[in-house]
Amino acid sequence: MIDFLTPYLGNQLAFFSWTLIKVLAILIPVTLCVAYLTLAERKVIGYIQLRLGPNRVGPKGLLQPFADVLKLLTKEIIIPTGANKFLFVIAPMLSLMPALAAWAVMPFADGLVLSNIDAGLLYVLAITSMGVYGVIVAGWASNSKYALIGAMRSGAQIVAYEIAMGFALVCVLMMSGSLNLTTIVETQRTNLGLLGWNLIPLFPMFVVYFISGVAETNRAPFDVAEGESEIVAGFHVEYSGTTFAVFFLAEYANMILIAALASLMFLGGWLSPIPGIPDGFGWLAAKVAVMLFFFLWFRATFPRYRYDQIMRLGWKVFIPVTIVWLVLIGVLMRMDWWPW
């Protein structure tokens, strides 16, 4: 395909523009998914609470996300007095950038990946660990007490849960012996289908990873950074219009990212759960959708955790559990007591 560009643009420019096209081919669907995830969230929570959810804009409310986006884009951006203008404006971008950059190494099917690098998992960990800056900078630059408190809470929470998340991923890479996301999926391929996935031997790690993921994305029940009943809206209390929309986009893009990573590393990515049925992108999409449904379900079901309980869960429960499982997996692998 790239050959068709080379005569017009020359080698380097053709490569550059071809990569740009591939980037857009990932980012536009991700953004559309974010748009419909917001609608799905309102619909799912609506049905859980015995309401109908939005159903006015377009057939069955299907155009609601676009109405929301238009509304947010036309609103005025208010910069508070005494706020640091440059940091205030750049903070939403700081939180969106990692959420989108991490998709560069995400494989969608065998060979269907923008950049198939060997240290893919490390790259994802490193890039997502930068997302916290958007929150902290936003809280500080707003020159507001509520925003600063929200930023502090979120920062402490993300640092705490990142460790548990990292250890859970160490177990995954021990199982597959690689940091490359495509290899991680391919090592889960057995002729047993679902039983070969990392989910079975690493089930506690899957739970730890997913709950840490919910905490990392600041979603309910770990949304103390927003905590609208205590600190109004936390770090984004002063944001309006487009800047708020960018924060919103980052949060939902991060949710999809966590769901996709969980499906790749624990649920076998694009592999089919039943032997005999062909693999494909559809399976990955279905798994991501199920994981995203869990996010929404959690939000509709659990009350918000108290702050000290969040810290306790992160440091005193998850980290010891992951270390114990790490040693256990190590011993099992060393002794070759592997049932499959």
Next chain:
Amino acid sequence: MNFENLSFYLFAAVLIGAALSVIFSRNPVHAALSLVLAFFTAAGIWLMLEAEFLAISLILVYVGAVMVLFLFVVMMLDINLNRMREGYWNYLLPALIVSGIFLTELIVLIGGRVMFNKPADVPAAITSEGNTLQLGRLLYTEYLYAFELAAVILLVAIVAAIALTLRRRKDMKLVSSNEQFSASRESRLKIVSMPVEGGRREDPS
């Protein structure tokens, strides 16, 4: 000039700009954020040198964890800049001497190699197998004891840091989690049946 050179000069310019801004910015939060930018661009340059593991761990450790805690502290402290700038001229001379010595040492150590010899190409084994794999293999075989020793020293440092700063406050209102978990309905709540005063009379069952 190809794409690689172009991005190197871009990264280098941003890195030097960020590093200067760490020193010269008057606001400590800006300085800390500039340091983050400096780390990030340094990681970019390392990535171009095919040192992917080093680059990614720089971002993961320094940008993702250390600098976050730094920013925390800087934001919480109300730093009085005027007091920090006192005695600038007194410190200038010793600072210049120390940095002069640093600079000479750096030039002697690295400068000669870079200026007069063409830098060697990256060994083929590293580019074909990937830097992460090679590094891991070396660390866990040849340098295992040094690696473990470093890990133990770090562990001792963590424990020492916690032991030095841990003070039990007398007036702390923290409730122990055991107490919270063992709370039962019987200990907190009592249902008493009372006679209804007037109005509609309902069966208590």
